Amino acid sequence: MQNTYRPNSPIPQGSGAEEFSSNLDESLLANLRRCLYALAGLTLFLMALGSATRVMNAGLACPDWPLCYGEFVPSAQMNLQVFLEWFHRLVASTVGFCTIALVGVSWWFRKSVPNWLPWAALAALALVVFQGVLGGLTVIELLRFDIVTAHLGTGLLFFSLVLAIAVGLTPLQTTTVAAHLPWLGLTATLLVYLQSLLGALVASQWALHLCFSESELCGVMNAHLLGIIPASLAALTVAIATWLTPDKTPLLDRLSQLAGLLLATQLAVGSATFRLHLQVEPLTVTHQAVGAALLGTLLAYTLVAWRSRAATRSTESPA
Structure with missing residues (x-):
């Protein structure tokens, strides 16, 4: 059965080479x-x-x-x-x-x-x-x-x-995608979003400045620092698991590589921002921007993985 981009489906399906539905x-x-x-x-x-x-x-x-x-x-x-x-x-x-x-x-x-x-x-x-x-x-x-x-x-x-x-x-391409990849992407996306909220709490309360200068709000700052671990491990798992999994699309490969690159950049910028006590404004701005870009990349990865799997199941279903 030909896989088409169907208007009544909650998720658009089909490959770039296929024609859209007539309406x-x-x-x-x-x-x-x-x-x-x-x-x-x-x-x-x-x-x-x-x-x-x-x-x-x-x-x-x-x-x-x-x-x-x-x-x-x-x-x-x-x-x-x-x-x-x-x-x-x-x-x-x-x-x-x-x-x-x-x-x-x-x-x-x-x-x-x-x-x-x-x-x-x-x-x-x-x-x-x-x-x-x-x-x-x-x-x-x-x-x-x-x-x-x-x-x-x-x-x-x-x-x-x-x-x-x-x-x-x-x-998107109609290609078999391993079942665990969408779930890994979703987990990483949620953890990075929560970590971004913790970062917003640190920024909005100037917790890093207050912790270093007056030993106040150190709990908020430490929560954000601890949050780095699960969010980073989840994003790294996406990159490694995609690299090791044969059932994937080229787009998923590129998105996972971009996520790994953004993660490394974010860790480097975040470390520099922390060590310099937020004294270099461009670093602080870059830290937030790269975090948002990482979130968007992981979200795109998750949606591409789920849509590709949905399209594959559609082509395998009886007419």
């Missing part, structure tokens, strides 16, 4: 994929920009919200800190408008796209709205640590969802 618009789907990958990249940049805003103590550079000093462009008050906060809001607004456009396009052309896409787009928009509320509360509540942590956690969820939609629209 799906292949050109539209290709354009949506490109836009979604671009939106995921823009979101990754936004999170790095948010980290730069925090480490440069610019989180309250604009005392009001959503405007800055009551203006869209606060030219009279503009300095590096004000620019960082203002630019962060500008990029966030761009992400929001892009998400609104995604919702509009997916619902307008809902008969030409997989039936799960409009609902996934609505979920992404809900996260954007919630993220906007958290952004406003971050300013109003003067950078309260739990709100700042939730702000980053929601940003990572939005980034993950946009990336998941893009991967869901990407045609």
